[in-house]
Amino acid sequence: MEPVQKKKLYIDVLERIMSAISTSEFPPGSQLPSEKELMGMIGVGRPAIREAMQALQQMGLIRISHGERARVINPTPDVIVAQISAAMIMMLSTNPRGLEELKEIRLLLETGLVRVATRRATARDLDRLAEALRELREARGNNLRFVAADMQFHALIAEMSGNSMIAAVSKGMLDWLSRFKRDLVSVKGAERLTIEEHERIFKAIVNGDAEAAGKAMEDHIGRASELYTQYIANPPE
Structure with a gap:
């Protein structure tokens, strides 16, 4: 049997934010909390937050603009x-x-x-x-x-x-x-x-x-x- 692989921290952050988006805590068009706010809410460091945000952007769920908080995108086909x-x-x-x-x-x-x-x-x-x-x-x-x-x-x-x-x-x-x-x-x-x-x-x-x-x-x-x-x-x- 292979040992259980430890989940990377950013994946847990990613799943938490995706859950919040899917339950309309952060509906399409709304802005996500700042990196600092997310760090406090989830209890993780900045690297995990940034990796999760980059993954969300690659998935087409958020848009990140320089100088602004990330905004949730309506995931259309x-x-x-x-x-x-x-x-x-x-x-x-x-x-x-x-x-x-x-x-x-x-x-x-x-x-x-x-x-x-x-x-x-x-x-x-x-x-x-x-x-x-x-x-x-x-x-x-x-x-x-x-x-x-x-x-x-x-x-x-x-x-x-x-x-x-x-x-x-x-x-x-x-x-x-x-x-x-x-x-x-x-x-x-x-x-x-x-x-x-x-x-x-x-x-x-x-x-x-x-x-x-x-x-x-x-x-x-x-x-x-x-x-x-x-x-x-x-x-x-």
Whole structure:
């Protein structure tokens, strides 16, 4: 049997402050007590308080500004996903299987999302999606603008699902992918195919055909993944 590991002091402080936040002793928008006040309240030294505060900031639960007391942040899905984005991008850059696994997640997530979005689409949603499609067409020839328009189209579909947690994860995932996708639109025929595929997705959503929308999304993501694989194997000179 392995010996019981002694819990680090800052972890106990972290748990105490998190408990106070979760029970609304320190609700979102409020300021935490000063370091000196926390030291007296919890009965620990400054190093443990500072480590706990840094951990809370990394978790996206507080914001620390120079010269001010830490402020509690409302932990929305968007804030939480943003906190892990830098680490995720690093992992994708260094893990040989990272992008393949992310593309697999995207396929499963977005084909389901577009079905839900189709069933829940409002007239305003369709107008916004049509505008995103127009922007995609007009962005041909401009790599950065084209990728941004592509990502916006997919992000709107995620929002249309009405599920803020899934939408945040989906938009975060799209941002991670966009870091590795920009060169692909320069491949001959890629822009035209991308536009045509988005038009098919849009048409299915407008027609209220959730299954057709799911199939169109599956074809689109599958083709994009295949293009990426070919690009990596045979990059342009």
